[in-house]
Amino acid sequence: MSFSSCCLKTFTWGGTPTGKETTLAGNNAYVAGDNKDAAVLFIHDLFGWKYSNIRLLADHYAREADVTVYVPDFFGGWVVDWKLLEEDRFEEINLADMAKQNSREIRGPEMVACAKALKGEHGFKRLGAIGFCYGGWAVCHLGSKERGEKLVDAVSMGHPSWLVKDDIANLTVPIQILAPEIDPAFPSELKAYTFETLLKLNLPFDYVHYPGIVHGGLVRGSEKVEKEREAMAAAKNSAVAWFKQQLH
Template identity: 45%
Template sequence: MSFDCCKSGFKWDGKPIGSEGALDKNKAYITGSNKDVAILIIHDVFGWTFNNLRILADHFAQEVDATVYLVDSFGGEVVDENLLESAVKTGDAEVLKKLDMPGFMGRNSKDIRGPEVFACARALKSQYKKIGAAGYCFGGWASFQLGAKGNNLIDAISVAHPSLLVKSEIDTLFVPTQILAPETDPQLTPELKEYCNKVIPGLGIPYQYDYYPGLVHGFAVKGDPNNAEQKAGLERAKNATVSWFNEFLH
């Protein structure tokens, strides 16, 4: 996975209103108070402390009326945003070495983090009647896996610019699925977009493919609110996910 796809846009302003706690054995940002409906957010490369995602979690808690869990899926490790930005802009060998994205991805592979994601989903299943999973970049493949046939853990998924996705994870989907797809995305390639739109409609599940022309990978959490086009994309993506979960979690 190339990390340059993850650095686009700017930080959002605002202060999260939730609190830090735990889900199963993982730390989590928790917001909302619904005792029946929960949403599990599976984050991108910037991790569970990323302010944009915490603010987004607050929106979901209020607008979907759900208890939202943004869980740490990187074992406490957080990518340095400034270091990542420097690496992308300059390509400096020393910065790249210090960043060590290959090592980071190795420590946070599907085989390592997948079982933790499933444990968190099982913990929610024991507490809530309806559960949604929202995956961003890294969290996309995990959301697809949770929604696979036979797992019976969640009721709907919404993914934006998913990374590391493979066709077998698309083939086995069994819950209502929403994909927020930017025009330019080195991870959700044109081939994978075409495959999703060919295969998922034949799986007998509700499906929505939401296309964002002119926008790039990361737009749904890292778009620039001072740029009219990117701000519109941020708002449309948030509203689309809210609408999706309101339909299938209530």
């Protein structure tokens, strides 16, 4: 599997993240919020755990959904070169190697360890997970019957990448899908399969469609484009409402 240039659309939000850096199950992590009972594991997209938009979203979730949000580093310290992004020099980013170094087999166990740590040593009674792009397959991984134990109580994914049909078919927990209309990583056929399969599984789910929005737009859309700004705000509000419902 590989990342495509559609993952590389970016801009910088205003504001400064208000959380702090810590560690979780041996991974560096950003944390926001102070709820002792309910937490959300936020699995970042291609831009990694230090990306300002991700941290600002974590702050919003923590404050508005009354949860403690952890954003671990699941790229082993790799951080994208911002200059290459700003200058549209995408071809200089070795995406194939980056994907190889952060495969399901390598990072999946780290994600499971973080979820176990939050419910175990940290003592959270309720745990959600949210992921965008790269994080999409990952939250399904945490909510899969293949885990053999209940790691999370509910998940949310936005414009997921690397998603396969088994990720949906093996789900055992309520799921929210934040789905831009234009998304080669989550095409219409897979969207339809997701909807139909969740109905058959009889799982609670929330499917939100964003007309005219492209892959990445719910986190990295342009603040100069009104529809994208509206979609980002709406997706944030949907995630907040979802976790309020599922974790409290």
